[in-house]
Amino acid sequence: MxxxxxxxxxxxxxxxxxxxxxxxxxxxxxxxxxxxxxxxxxxxxxxxxxxxxxxxxxxxxxxxxxxxxxxxxxxxxxxxxxxxxxxxxxxxxxxxxxxxxxxxxxxxxxxxxxxxxxxxxxxxxxxxxxxxxxxxxxxxxxxxxxFKGLDERLVFYLKRHVKVSGKQVKLSHQQIADELNSSREVISRLLKKLEQTGAITLHRNYIEVHDLSIV
Amino acid sequence: MxxxxxxxxxxxxxxxxxxxxxxxxxxxxxxxxxxxxxxxxxxxxxxxxxxxxxxxxxxxxxxxxxxxxxxxxxxxxxxxxxxxxxxxxxxxxxxxxxxxxxxxxxxxxxxxxxxxxxxxxxxxxxxxxxxxxxxxxxxxxxxxxxFKGLDERLVFYLKRHVKVSGKQVKLSHQQIADELNSSREVISRLLKKLEQTGAITLHRNYIEVHDLSIV
DNA sequence: CTCCCTCTGTGACTCTTGTCACTGTGCTTG
DNA sequence: CAAGCACAGTGACAAGAGTCACAGAGGGAG
The missing domain is CATH 2.60.120.10 (Jelly Rolls)
Structure with missing residues (x-):
């Protein structure tokens, strides 16, 4: 106290x-x-x-x-x-x-x-x-x-995270999967796609968000 | 007025x-x-x-x-x-x-x-x-x-309907599909399965609910 | 009774998502 | 440095759900 x-x-x-x-x-x-x-x-x-x-x-x-x-x-x-x-x-x-x-x-x-x-x-x-x-x-x-597919939900999730905690998303794919009630492999694939569009960059244990509005 | x-x-x-x-x-x-x-x-x-x-x-x-x-x-x-x-x-x-x-x-x-x-x-x-x-x-x-698949959601939906409107569910499959944000064919198939378990009986434009707790 | 329209049933196919198996990779710790 | 471990990437497959096409079935209107 x-x-x-x-x-x-x-x-x-x-x-x-x-x-x-x-x-x-x-x-x-x-x-x-x-x-x-x-x-x-x-x-x-x-x-x-x-x-x-x-x-x-x-x-x-x-x-x-x-x-x-x-x-x-x-x-x-x-x-x-x-x-x-x-x-x-x-x-x-x-x-x-x-x-x-x-x-x-x-x-x-x-x-x-x-x-x-x-x-x-x-x-x-x-x-x-x-x-x-x-x-x-x-x-x-x-x-x-x-209403949304997992891909859009993931973007929604990341956006919300950015709003409260900034663009350095310090989470493993597994943690994200849990919070979306999905599985690690699927999240990995979707994140990879997002990286290919240039919206994010993937690192070990964290994700750098650049611009999620372009997706 | x-x-x-x-x-x-x-x-x-x-x-x-x-x-x-x-x-x-x-x-x-x-x-x-x-x-x-x-x-x-x-x-x-x-x-x-x-x-x-x-x-x-x-x-x-x-x-x-x-x-x-x-x-x-x-x-x-x-x-x-x-x-x-x-x-x-x-x-x-x-x-x-x-x-x-x-x-x-x-x-x-x-x-x-x-x-x-x-x-x-x-x-x-x-x-x-x-x-x-x-x-x-x-x-x-x-x-x-x-958390649930469409089959369980359908049961949940029917239960709720029964609670407020009774066991005569006067809805077409299409209407149910809309309210679950799904499609008619899928709902038809799932209803058919429910009928086979004896939980409901299908009629034209309405469904008779017997016992949804057995599913 | 017949025509027509809506509702229902079903098979075939596709897409998304979840699961399994396995590989690689970078960090940590002894 | 080497071993171990959590994390990440990937292909193959399965299951669920949506879509398309079409066939019956029932009920109402004329």
Whole structure:
């Protein structure tokens, strides 16, 4: 546990009212997570709303057979919408949140998260805005899966990665395949094609993105 | 325009507070839609939140090439979560809401919908509950597309249909294919297989569902 | 009853994606 | 330096799904 400078939270979540910030400081706990660590695991009981202060998180969907795919990223100032839906989720398919880089998250006990919905206007605005934003992103992911071939999905995936982490994509083909719920060989082939168009350059363990709009 | 009996709304939306019901009566308009009519069309500018009083609606996702697939159903007492996100949606991919049966919808101008979020606790609870419910359903749809083959998706589709409309599925193979974003021949073949297991019986223009749990 | 149109069934073919097997390659570690 | 290992490339094959062509079958309209 570290000290929680109010200014930091205020900076990342500028729309929350002052009194709420005080309650946030009082009731929530700060957690530091390391790169690669799972912030939230499938099947786990959700007791806190997750607010991201620093770092980058990935949110995956998993099924009961170990398959997974990337739904979207969370950046500082975002909240995990799914952690706000503390309905009793007894389904098989579940959510996994993993830290892409070292990160700091603020854990708000669900109890307060619910309470504040009625108490603080800025909180319920924030929650509704979060839902909307995640809904939109989820729809985009859904589109790409439902309507596009794997080649286009790969481009979509790379574009999104570039947006949050820059043009040096430090991932192996296997990792990309996992996040697209595909297989390594197929991804290798498609990446090779992309390289031939000049959109990317392949290296060992990382990909250099030049221009994905030309594809 | 018909008269709007307050009792009817109260019955379908039991959690809305009394004063809000009065405002609802005052500010919203009732619209009757016929079977097959499109309540909301792709690309259209969304100016109202849709509350369903009677009938059954289907919500589709469409892309720019005319492809579509069914996201979920709306039943009386539900609201179209997407119509609540009146953010400027300039994307190509869009939403379409179609009436499965004759239906009555209540159109609440977005202005009031937003206003009430702060004014009525029961309204913002309702909105948040709607988001959650749709989010859950969307995730289920996403799962079936991402992780399952077309055969399982077809079963999922039929199950959902049975839940909202009963065991007499009055749809042609072509319609089903469209809603799964597939093709008629493939659906015909898969249905034939299902019939051979005894789960369903095929007729002209409708399917009789016996037991989909055995598949 | 007959014509016609829509719906359904089926075989043949293609394309995409996944799987298997194997090779090569560069980094790391002893 | 040599061995080992994860990563990457590639060909061959299989399975799933989409497309094309066409044949029946059923129902409605005249």
């Amino acid at each position: 570290q000290t929680l400078p109010k200014e930091l939270i205020q900076k990342k979540f500028p729309n929350l009212e002052d009194q709420l910030l005080d309650e946030l400081l009082a009731q929530s706990t700060l957690r530091e997570v390391e790169e690669g660590e799972e912030v939230m695991r499938s099947g786990q009981y959700i007791t806190s709303t997750i607010l991201l202060l620093r770092g980058l998180l990935k949110v995956y969907r998993e099924d009961d057979e170990g398959n997974e795919f990337l739904m979207y990223y969370l950046e500082p100032g975002n909240a995990c919408a799914l952690s706000m839906m503390c309905t009793a989720r007894t389904e098989k398919s579940q959510i996994m949140v993993k830290a892409v880089s070292d990160a700091e998250v603020l854990l708000v006990p669900s109890h307060f998260s619910e309470l504040w919905l009625g108490k603080y206007k800025s909180w319920h605005n924030f929650v509704i805005a979060s839902y909307r934003q995640r809904f939109e992103e989820l729809l985009q992911t859904l589109d790409s899966i439902a | 018909q008269t709007l009996p307050k009792e009817l709304i109260q019955k379908k939306f039991p959690n809305l507070e009394d004063q809000l019901l009065d405002e609802l009566l005052a500010q919203s308009t009732l619209r009757e839609v016929e079977e097959g009519e499109e309540v909301m069309r792709s690309g259209q500018y969304i100016t109202s939140t849709i509350l369903l009083l009677r009938g059954l609606l289907k919500v589709y996702r469409e892309d720019d090439e005319g492809n579509e697939f069914l996201m979920y159903y709306l039943e009386p007492g539900n609201a179209c979560a997407l119509s609540m996100m009146c953010t400027a949606r300039t994307e190509k991919s869009q939403i379409m809401v179609k009436a499965v049966s004759d239906a009555e919808v209540l159109l609440v101008p977005s202005h009031f919908s937003e206003l009430w979020l702060g004014k009525y606790k029961s309204w913002h609870n309702f909105v948040i509950a709607s988001y959650r419910q749709r989010f859950e359903e969307l995730l289920q749809t996403l799962d079936s597309i991402a």
